[in-house]
Amino acid sequence: MTRALINVPPKAKRGQTIEIKTLISHIMETGYRHDNMGKPIPRDIITQLTCSYNGEEIFRADLYPAIAANPFVTFYTVATESGTIAFEWTGDNGFHETASAKITVE
Amino acid sequence: MTAHSARRVGKAKRAHHRVGTAHRSRACPRSASKYAQVGQARPACAFALPTVLLLAFFASAAAAEIPLDQRRSGYADVGRDTKAMQDDDTANPGMLWVLDGEAQWNAKAGTTNRSCADCHGDAAKSMKGVAARYPAYDSVRARPVDLEERINICRGARQNATPLRFESRELLGLTAYIGRQSRGMPIAAASDPRLTPFIAAGRALFEGRQGQINMSCAQCHDDNWGKQLAGNIVPQGQPTGYPIYRLEWQSLGSLQRRLRNCISGMRAEPYDFGAPEYVALELFLMQRARGMAIETPGVRP
Amino acid sequence: MRKNKKVEIMMDHDSREATRRDMLLAGLAGLGAALIKVEPAAATPESMRRAIRQVVGEASVRKGKVTIDVPPLVENGNTVALAIEVESPMTPQDHVKAIHVFNEKNPQPNIISARLGPRAGRGRITTRFRLADTQTIVAIAELSDGSFWSASADVIVTLAACLEDLS
Numbered sequence: 001m002t003r004a005l006i007n008v009p010p011k012a013k014r015g016q017t018i019e020i021k022t023l024i025s026h027i028m029e030t031g032y033r034h035d036n037m038g039k040p041i042p043r044d045i046i047t048q049l050t051c052s053y054n055g056e057e058i059f060r061a062d063l064y065p066a067i068a069a070n071p072f073v074t075f076y077t078v079a080t081e082s083g084t085i086a087f088e089w090t091g092d093n094g095f096h097e098t099a100s101a102k103i104t105v106e
Numbered sequence: 107m108t109a110h111s112a113r114r115v116g117k118a119k120r121a122h123h124r125v126g127t128a129h130r131s132r133a134c135p136r137s138a139s140k141y142a143q144v145g146q147a148r149p150a151c152a153f154a155l156p157t158v159l160l161l162a163f164f165a166s167a168a169a170a171e172i173p174l175d176q177r178r179s180g181y182a183d184v185g186r187d188t189k190a191m192q193d194d195d196t197a198n199p200g201m202l203w204v205l206d207g208e209a210q211w212n213a214k215a216g217t218t219n220r221s222c223a224d225c226h227g228d229a230a231k232s233m234k235g236v237a238a239r240y241p242a243y244d245s246v247r248a249r250p251v252d253l254e255e256r257i258n259i260c261r262g263a264r265q266n267a268t269p270l271r272f273e274s275r276e277l278l279g280l281t282a283y284i285g286r287q288s289r290g291m292p293i294a295a296a297s298d299p300r301l302t303p304f305i306a307a308g309r310a311l312f313e314g315r316q317g318q319i320n321m322s323c324a325q326c327h328d329d330n331w332g333k334q335l336a337g338n339i340v341p342q343g344q345p346t347g348y349p350i351y352r353l354e355w356q357s358l359g360s361l362q363r364r365l366r367n368c369i370s371g372m373r374a375e376p377y378d379f380g381a382p383e384y385v386a387l388e389l390f391l392m393q394r395a396r397g398m399a400i401e402t403p404g405v406r407p
Numbered sequence: 408m409r410k411n412k413k414v415e416i417m418m419d420h421d422s423r424e425a426t427r428r429d430m431l432l433a434g435l436a437g438l439g440a441a442l443i444k445v446e447p448a449a450a451t452p453e454s455m456r457r458a459i460r461q462v463v464g465e466a467s468v469r470k471g472k473v474t475i476d477v478p479p480l481v482e483n484g485n486t487v488a489l490a491i492e493v494e495s496p497m498t499p500q501d502h503v504k505a506i507h508v509f510n511e512k513n514p515q516p517n518i519i520s521a522r523l524g525p526r527a528g529r530g531r532i533t534t535r536f537r538l539a540d541t542q543t544i545v546a547i548a549e550l551s552d553g554s555f556w557s558a559s560a561d562v563i564v565t566l567a568a569c570l571e572d573l574s
Contacts, residue, residue, distance in 0.1 A: 005205070007196035017528030021194075025202045028356075030537075032514045058527070061534075062520040066513050068486040068535040069356035070199040075521065076529040185478055187488030337480055337565035353486035407482035 006087055008101035012079035020059075021074045022049065024089055024097060030065035046071055046091035054083035063091075079105045170328055172342055177398060180341035180406055183332070188353070192405040200282060200351040200403025203275070203358045207283025210276060216267025222280075225264060233287040238400050239294035241389040243301050250304050252385050253281050254360060272379040278358050282349050285402030293346070295396040301389065308390025311383060317374025338407050344395040345388065347404015354407060361388055452543075455509050458516035459547060462507050463555050473548050473558035484538040484564040489518075493530035493548040493556070497523075503530035505549040512542035525551075538564045 007021035024046065031043025043065065051059040058077045077085075086100040181189060195201050211222045211229055226232040241250040244259070251259065257280050258269035270277035296305060312323045326335075327343035334340075348361040355363075362384045366376040377383045459468070476490035493503045502525045508518040521532050530548065538544075545559045 003202075005196050005201060007194075021196050023197060023199060023202065025199075030514070053526070056526075058524065060522040061532070062517075064515060064517040064519065066510060066515060066518040066536045066538075068537050070202065072197060072199070072533075072535050073519075073521075074197075074533045075523070076527050076531060078526055078528040080526070185482050187478060188482060191488070337482055337563075353483040356485050 003097050004087070004089070004099040006099050006101055008085050008103055009079075010102070011104045011106070014079060014081070014105050016079045017076050018079050018103075019074060019076055020051065020085065021072070022051075022087060022099075023070065023072045024049075025070055026089075026091070026095070028063075028065065028067055028069045028071060032065065044092045044095075046089050046095060048090050049073055050088050051075070051077075052086050052088075053077060054081065055086075058085075079103065081105050170324075172328060172331070172394075174397070177342060177344060177395065179344050179346045179398060179401060179404075181347070181401060181404065183339040183341045184405070184407060188405055188407060191351075192347075192401070192403075198351065198403060198405060200349070200358050200405065203279045203282040203349070204286045204403060206275065207279035207281070207286075210279050211283055216261065216265035218264070218266045220265050222260075229283065229287050233284045235288055235291055235294070237281075237285040237288040237402065238291045239296075241385050241392065243298045249382065250301060250385050250389050252362075252388050253284060254362070255380065255385070257281065257284075273359060273363055278349055278360065281360065282358060282403050285349065285400065288400040289402055291400050292397050293392055293395050293400065296389070296393055304386050305390050305393050308386035308388070308393075311387050312390055312394075317369070317372040319373050321372050323368065341406075343391065344398055345391045346395060346398050347401040347406065349402065350404040350406050352406050358403065361391075452511045455511040455516040455545065458509055459507075459545065462520070462547065462549075466553065466555050468547060468555040468557045470557055472550075472556040473546050475544065475546050475558050475560040477544065477560050477562055479561070480563045480565070481538060484540075486535050487538050487562070488533070489536055489544075490531065490533040491546045491548075493550075495530045495548075495550065497525060497528055497530060499525040500551070502551045503527065503548055504551055506530070506532055507547045507549070508536075509545045509547070510538070510542055511544075512540040513538065518544070538562060540564055 003025050005023040007019075009018050012018050026046050027044060028046065029041055029044040031041070031045075033041045035041055045065055045067070046063050049059075049061045049063065049071070050057055059075050061073055061075075063071060063073075082103060082105045084100050084102055087098060089095065089097045181192065191197055191199070208229075211226075214221050214224075222229070237253060240256065241252040242256070243249070244251045244256075254272065254277055257277065261267040261269060270280070296302075312327075315322045323343065326340050331340050331342040345361050348364075349358050350364070351358050352364070354367075362379055365384055365387060366379075369376040472494045474492045474494075476492070477487060481487045489508070491506050491508060493506060495501060495503045497503065503523045505520065505522050507520045509516050510518055518536050519532075519534055523530060523532075541561075541563045543559050543561050545557055547555055547557045549555055
């Protein structure tokens with residue numbers, strides 16, 4: 001099942017600021033809802049997204065129940081060298097998902 | 107999370123147009139939800155398809171149908187950010203389902219252990235234009251079927267696989283993937299004359315008043331499109347983007363799901379998923395939108 | 408005011424809950440047990456201020472440098488686009504270290520906390536979030552020199568016009 005969609009420009013110039021977009025499939029159950037019987041539906045959210053560029057962390061976000069389902073987070077980074085930009089999502093109930101993209105920097 | 111108390115603030119601050127019904131109730135009054143819990147009132151009419159077909163023949167002239175050149179997709183009525191969400195395939199949550207559907211297209215299923223691809227090959231070729239001409243007439247069943255039903259018919263007949271549940275991730279994935287292959291293509295005008303009575307039945311459903319507030323779809327979507335209703339602009343109801351990612355659902359959903367929303371929003375009893383009334387309505391709506399471009403997967407509020 | 412079914416399902420902070428908790432606390436106090444302070448599940452301007460304090464500590468927060476891009480009237484409170492931009496050269500000497508966003512009327516005061524740094528190139532993040540009600544949101548930027556800057560935005564949230572039954 002497709003979990004994540006990431007958008008990293010495949011090519012960039014050295015020193016250029018690039019935009020990175022991430023989208024991941026997740027219900028982000030807030031923990032504040034109740035089912036039809038009145039029972040609370042337990043919280044089930046992604047709590048953290050980290051991004052690293054050739055192994056070095058360049059971005060980290062703590063997510064809360066207020067983040068809408070299928071969390072979409074975008075940010076920027078400076079293209080420094082060719083390599084791999086890697087993403088990791090962690091959350092409740094042992095949720096763990098990764099994705100990566102290659103970038104060529106000239 | 108919903109904006110319960112904010113609704114009062116919203117209405118106090120904004121003078122929004124009331125939809126022009128001849129009755130005392132407002133469009134979609136929230137207080138009517140009390141009655142919705144206490145056991146639904148019987149809908150205005152049974153709308154069994156034969157009855158509707160009969161009605162269709164005696165139907166009077168159409169309500170103010172939208173002139174062809176004034177038709178516009180619901181995309182035109184959404185905010186800048188929602189448009190941006192739809193325009194970018196890497197920001198459009200509907201694409202998560204499209205990619206799912208692609209995986210399913212290629213996955214073996216049923217006791218025949220065949221995938222869709224085994225018969226239909228590359229969907230980009232074989233499915234091009236398909237969603238744009240559904241619902242389509244099924245000779246065996248002597249009635250139109252929509253895309254969801256067609257997929258399940260195929261699964262049963264060709265793959266010997268169990269049908270996929272309505273609104274399941276699997277069925278939505280496949281319809282999104284197939285729909286995506288028609289993106290940009292114009293919705294086909296129905297050329298099969300056998301569809302005519304069903305289109306008329308769909309029209310009768312669209313124009314007929316129903317539910318506790320005795321409203322018809324046409325009253326909002328033919329007569330009052332473009333006007334403000336709470337935080338949204340009333341769209342024309344053109345099904346160009348289905349299945350859509352609806353912000354309200356925070357999920358992808360089918361046209362049937364959206365019709366059910368509307369029907370319960372009008373305080374009428376929605377039919378069960380898969381009912382022929384929905385197929386007739388879908389068929390009529392697609393014909394009403396003939397020539398407009400498919401946008402699947404659309405993003406709507 | 409009678410709450411409709413959907414609100415009862417979506418939110419868990421009506422007055423009955425608070426009374427039960429009050430009685431429980433009173434009972435525990437009576438037994439001499441350690442008091443467990445239970446916060447009702449509702450952010451308030453006060454709990455938002457406290458959440459901001461937790462991030463900012465004793466430092467003062469100045470208005471400026473931060474721009475919040477959010478629709479003033481949202482199409483649907485379930486998914487609202489949000490962009491936060493912070494004016495900064497984003498050099499190793501002068502950059503945005505973190506961006507924190509808060510709200511005052513959701514069940515919880517936090518929305519997102521992002522760590523940037525000199526490699527970011529631009530002090531901007533976007534996301535989509537949920538708003539339970541018409542309210543004010545606050546974005547705080549933490550700069551490399553230890554200063555805090557903020558902006559706030561008022562957002563109106565109305566219900567979608569034709570809501571589906573949850574059944």
